[in-house]
Amino acid sequence: MFRSSSFTPGRLLTAALIVGLCALVLVRSPGVLAAMPPPVYHTLIGGLWAAAATAVGTLPVLLSQSFSARTYDAALGLGGGIMLAATSFSLVLPAIAASKGAGNTPMAASLMVGGGILIGMLIVMLLERLVRSDNVLDNTKSDNANTLVRAWLFVGAVAIHNIPEGMAIGVGYAGVDLSKANALTTGIAIQDIPEGMVVAMALRVAGYGRLFSAALGTLSGVVEPIGAVIGALMIEASAALLPWGLAGAAGAMLYVICHDVVPEAQRRGNYGTASFSLVIGFIIMMVLDTAMG
Numbered sequence: 001m002f003r004s005s006s007f008t009p010g011r012l013l014t015a016a017l018i019v020g021l022c023a024l025v026l027v028r029s030p031g032v033l034a035a036m037p038p039p040v041y042h043t044l045i046g047g048l049w050a051a052a053a054t055a056v057g058t059l060p061v062l063l064s065q066s067f068s069a070r071t072y073d074a075a076l077g078l079g080g081g082i083m084l085a086a087t088s089f090s091l092v093l094p095a096i097a098a099s100k101g102a103g104n105t106p107m108a109a110s111l112m113v114g115g116g117i118l119i120g121m122l123i124v125m126l127l128e129r130l131v132r133s134d135n136v137l138d139n140t141k142s143d144n145a146n147t148l149v150r151a152w153l154f155v156g157a158v159a160i161h162n163i164p165e166g167m168a169i170g171v172g173y174a175g176v177d178l179s180k181a182n183a184l185t186t187g188i189a190i191q192d193i194p195e196g197m198v199v200a201m202a203l204r205v206a207g208y209g210r211l212f213s214a215a216l217g218t219l220s221g222v223v224e225p226i227g228a229v230i231g232a233l234m235i236e237a238s239a240a241l242l243p244w245g246l247a248g249a250a251g252a253m254l255y256v257i258c259h260d261v262v263p264e265a266q267r268r269g270n271y272g273t274a275s276f277s278l279v280i281g282f283i284i285m286m287v288l289d290t291a292m293g
Contacts, residue, residue: 043173043232046185047166047225053189054162054221057196061204062214069268072194076265077274079191080257081281086187087253089289090172090180092117095246098175102243109243116247121255123248124164159223164252165192166227171245173228174235183289190281191261192221198264 092113099109165188172181200217204210235245265274 039174039236040229040232042178042181043170043228044225046169046173046181047228049185050165050169050189050192050224050228051218051221053192054196054199054224055218057193057198058200058214058217060197061200061217062210064210070270070273072197073265073268073270073274074277075194075197076191076261077277078281079187079194080261080265081278081283082187082285083191083253083257083261083281084278085282085285085289086184087250087257089286090184090187091168091246091250091253094175094180095243095250098246099243102240112243113247113250116244117251117254119244120164120248120251120253122251124252124255127163159220162192162195162221162223163227164249164256166224167231167245168249168253169224170228170231170233171235171242171249174232175242175246180289183285186288187285188224192224196221 095113095116096109099112100106104112169181169185169188172184196217199220200213203213203216208216231245231249235242262274262278265278
């Protein structure tokens, strides 16, 4: 954990610039992108919100604020629960409904969605093998150039995990009603806050500067709006892909939750806090999603 330090004008200015730039993009996007098809437009805005949430998560590191491991694990657990409920109510159930709407029997629809979930999980597992973060943060016995390369490799490894989240946002806006897609995006964005924090924190602990750590933590979330647009365009190209897209996004998110979010939340031994927060997050998202639906 980091020790608190005084808020110098330079640090406050840097933090304000990061938050201000994210807000500026979000505010000006509607006027600049109004000509886009509505699903793609909403998708891009949702992806930008998720990326901005990742940037917000880096602020405690940028400002050298101290935060307890229990608080961090609670935030991860809450985000995991929100993502789990969003996967169930905003992806899996709409995928089954879309498959039935295409003329499939309930059994065929369920099997199709199950197959899509497996495909989504396998895709993320394959993507993980492309970039690995093992030992890339060990900056001992190396020059600055190699240190920078390893930092980028670490960010790339984390960004791989953000691709399915971004695609889930895109598939949601292209395939389900706007309120459910907004709920899904909210859940992913909330989860992205501690995710941005862990990237910046890991780089900071490895010896990198505050600004550098926060900047690369922010960049790890840039792939989300890109993945979101790709997901939306995929569904826009063929409505028949909707059940598969929703199910694939669900499988990808389930894998990220089980393989990354939950283990990370419990790694420091705060099992009760992480589990309780996960259940609370699930309940909150369930209520929001079903109430909006």
